[in-house]
Amino acid sequence: MEIEAQHINEPGLAVLDIAAADEETARAAMAGLQQQWATSGITPIWHVPGEAGVRARVYADVRRCPGTVD
Template sequence: MQIDVQHIAGPGLVVLDITAADEDTLRAVMDGLQQQWATSGITPIRRLPGEPGIRARVYADVHRPGPAE
């Protein structure tokens, strides 16, 4: 999957590709990230044939805080 330059066009913008053993772990990580920073939230989960684990891609702005608790 290609990373669009627009997603990393400025300081503090990151693209995180996350791999986990199971869906619950992957969703917990994405939720934790969105609590810390402004992110694309819980994104679609994908499996790659022949590769272990499940994956998701999250876009984040580490200069902007996540939602207030």
């Protein structure tokens, strides 16, 4: 999966690719990130055939904590 430039076009925006053993762990990781920063939330989880575990992608604004307003 390719990262598109419009998603990270300014400082403080990040794309986080998550690799986990199972869906429960991936969801827990996304929930933890969501408590730390403003993120895209719990995103779809997928499995790559032939690879162990699952993957997910989260977009985060590391300049803001959850609940802050610009």
